[in-house]
Amino acid sequence: MKFLRNLLASILGFFIALFLIFILFVFIASVAGSSNEVVVKSNSILELDLSLKIKDYAPKDDNPLVNALGISSSALGLNNIIAAIENAKNDSKIEGISINTTFVNAGIAQVQAIRNKLEEFKESGKFVYAYNDFYEQKNYYLSSVADSVFVNPVGIIDFRGLSTEVLYYKDFEDKFGVRMEVIRHGKYKSAVEPYLSNEMSEANREQTTSFLKSIWSEMLEDISSNRGLSIEALNIAADSLKARTPQMALENKLIDGVIYQDEYEEKLESNIGVKPKFISIEDYVKAGNGKIKSSSKNxxxxxxxxxxxxxxxxxxxxxxxxxxxxxxxxxxxxxxxxxxxxxxxxxxxxxxxxxxxxxxxxxxxxxxxxxxxxxxxxxxxxxxxxxxxxxxxxxxxxxxxxxxxxxxxxxxxxxxxxxxxxxxxxxxxxxxxxxxxxxxxxxxxxxxxxxxxxxxxxxxxxxxxxxxxxxxxxxxxxxxxxxxxxxxxxxxxxxxxxxxxxxxxxxxxxxxxxxxxxxxxxxxxxxxxxxxxxxxxxxxxxxxxxxxxxxxxxxxxxxxxxxxxxxxxxxxxxxxxxxxx
CATH class of the missing domain: 3.90.226.10 (2-enoyl-CoA Hydratase; Chain A, domain 1)
Structure with missing residues (x-):
């Protein structure tokens, strides 16, 4: 009887200890969450860095402990970015936007959507500037929407037109005796072409060339509109790699200045008249600006x-x-x-x-x-x-x-x-x-x-x-x-x-x-x-x-x-x- 009583007491003690640990865990999580609260200050500049993975939709984890401890997966939602830029347009604490991203981890259609929203943002009278040590092509497409684009004196702008590459496995299959048996309908159904041939078919080359040219044409039209350059001039710049050095990019009017990071920050300060405070797009979203607020029941x-x-x-x-x-x-x-x-x-x-x-x-x-x-x-x-x-x-x-x-x-x-x-x-x-x-x-x-x-x-x-x-x-x-x-x-x-x-x-x-x-x-x-x-x-x-x-x-x-x-x-x-x- 004494043994059973001791056993029950031990089990009860275990569950009480487990409960207390859980309460302590919740308390620590809540304190961590409250200490991470983001406040948008006056004279702020919204920094747009898209090097995190961009998804159309990146909802928060349902578990409050996960969010409080900051261990949810790192991704930004396109819907949140668009809403944040819209909110920043009417936010008196936000003076302008600085695009400062080395790598744009998003698809071209997503980049175009963000770019279009930045175009709308500029209509509010607020500025958009861009600075980087170097620009890969997608980044330059995004940044070209800015009022002014700057690059590091030893940087580079990769502007050369679009390309893609497809790997073909037919010889590999023949060599090792393992292949993919394919049954398809559609002469353009190139998802399986690499398993059937060792070179690109004319049909696939035709469609690939067509959609690359269509996307490039769209990018050139947008860049032309913002930079005041003709599409012909932009194509010549891409063909001849006329942006491969900062000075060449400046001479060909693809950028507005060749400066260092500290000089760029001085320009921002001069623009708003006081030393700016910077807030990242992630923190701005965390501060509750990642959605458009409405009280409508509809x-x-x-x-x-x-x-x-x-x-x-x-x-x-x-x-x-x-x-x-x-x-x-x-x-x-x-x-x-x-x-x-x-x-x-x-x-x-x-x-x-x-x-x-x-x-x-x-x-x-x-x-x-x-x-x-x-x-x-x-x-x-x-x-x-x-x-x-x-x-x-x-x-x-x-x-x-x-x-x-x-x-x-x-x-x-x-x-x-x-x-x-x-x-x-x-x-x-x-x-x-x-x-x-x-x-x-x-x-x-x-x-x-x-x-x-x-x-x-x-x-x-x-x-x-x-x-x-x-x-x-x-x-x-x-x-x-x-x-x-x-x-x-x-x-x-x-x-x-x-x-x-x-x-x-x-x-x-x-x-x-x-x-x-x-x-x-x-x-x-x-x-x-x-x-x-x-x-x-x-x-x-x-x-x-x-x-x-x-x-x-x-x-x-x-x-x-x-x-x-x-x-x-x-x-x-x-x-x-x-x-x-």
Whole structure:
């Protein structure tokens, strides 16, 4: 009896101690959170540094302890950046904006959206200056919106036109006896071309050249407008590398001054008349300026679909029909939600998951208006889930289209033969099966090919119905062909050019509401134990750790191989390894 009493007392003592530790942990977290409170001071300059990863949507972790301790993943939301610049425009404590970012960790369409917002900011009469030790091309495109652009005396401006590179694996496959069996529809469906050939096809070269020129043209028009230089002069500067030294860049009017950082800060001080205080865009967002405040009961729901599309629940970085469809249903049931904007930033993926999301949108738009806003990319499956909206808006530099499908399976039959492995199969029926260690059976190929053709037929039918076009009209611009937003407007795949704010305003117009506030979806939940997994590198996610170890280029290659290993079923996916520089 005494033993049982002591045992119960020990168990009770353990739980009391655990509870007290938890209370202490909450107290420490709350103190840490309160001490990190950001206050915007008078005579402040908002510093725009976009070297952190920029996502369309980067919600805070639901767990207050994670936020208080500052261990949530490091990323900035494009929606927060745009709102912060809008708020800064009317904030009497903000005198101007200083663009000071060595590397822009965002897609070109995202950069264009931020650039357009900075253009609006300048209309308030406040200044925008830019300074850096060197400018890579995307950074210069962003910074060229500034009233004045400065560079370090030993810096450089990389201004040479756009290019991209695609790796081809056919000879590698032949050498090692491991290859990818591909069944596709669409002569432009270049997502799988590197496995079929060792050089770029004419069709792929045609589409790649077309969208690079379209994006470059858009960038030149913007730079020309701000710098007062002709497009011809800018192209000559790019061809001849006339910005490769600070003095050459100054002579060719690509910049306004060659100065050191301390001299730049003196210019800022001279501009506002007092020594400025600097506040980063991250801190300005933390101070409550990352959203537009409104007390209206009316809501426009913005549902973010970002990442590749996989069948399943989904995460912040992966689109799954689970989370997206839950968000769509929640927005549909909310009587205060008057319209929905689906923000798509995806190269596509699972055709099945895309169809399930398409169906949910089809049901939703019978009750409320649906507008799609396209980000950096909304192609293949990303276009599939967009095509039936009431209206589609894209940035001019958005990559879209790629209406085509494929199936891919690894095959190691040649490798097995080389190293002496023989695989024998036993089946109860005569249906065609697939083995990693045997050449693909023609009957299996025929059945899979039929599945690809059926999926392509459904895909084109969905686009045809959504866009009010005939099957033949869609097929003529489909075949896996990639287009920019500007090109997509010309061929009828979208309705307007514009950003997320334009899509929200259009959705409000369709719903006939003037007063509204924006409600973001989905809600992401993360277990505390996952958030507390901090690596020795100080990173809180696997991707951040790998980026630290491998670097950007190697990480992209690693992710491409990993993603292809995880492909299941027929895919509506674009060549997501395009890295435009």
């Amino acid at each position: 809501k426009i729901a913005v549902i973010y679909a970002q990442g590749q599309i996989f069948y399943g629940e989904g995460t912040q970085d992966i689109i799954g029909q689970g989370l997206i469809n839950k968000a769509l249903r929640k927005a549909k049931k909310d009587k205060n939600v008057k319209a929905i904007v689906l923000r798509v930033n995806s190269p596509g993926g699972s055709a099945l998951a895309s169809e399930l999301i398409w169906r949910e949108l089809e049901l939703l738009k019978k009750e409320k208006p649906v507008v799609v806003s396209m980000g950096n990319v909304a192609a293949s499956g990303g276009y599939y889930i967009a095509c039936n909206a009431n209206k589609i808006i894209a940035e001019p530099t958005t990559i879209t289209g790629s209406i085509g499908v494929f199936g891919v399976l690894p095959n190691a039959s040649e490798l097995a033969k080389k190293i002496g492995i023989n695989a024998e199969q036993v089946s109860t029926n005569n249906s065609p099966n697939y083995s990693l260690f045997e050449p693909m059976d023609k009957r299996f190929y025929d059945v899979t090919k039929q599945g690809v053709e059926d999926t392509y037929q459904v895909f084109v039918d969905r686009v045809s119905a959504g866009r009010g076009m005939t099957f033949e009209q869609v097929d003529a611009i489909a075949q896996g062909r990639v287009w920019t937003g500007k090109e997509a407007l010309a061929n009828g795949l979208i309705d307007e050019l514009g950003g997320l704010n334009d899509a929200v305003e259009l959705a409000a117009d369709l719903a006939e509401v003037d007063n509204y506030r924006v409600r973001n979806y989905p809600n992401y939940k993360k277990e505390l134990k996952e958030s507390l997994k901090i690596s020795p590198f100080g990173k809180s996610s696997k991707e951040e750790i790998l980026q630290e170890l491998l670097g950007d280029e190697e990480l992209r290659a690693y992710k491409a191989i990993k993603d292809f290993k995880n492909l299941k079923g027929i895919q509506a996916r674009m060549p997501f390894l395009y890295d435009i520089k």
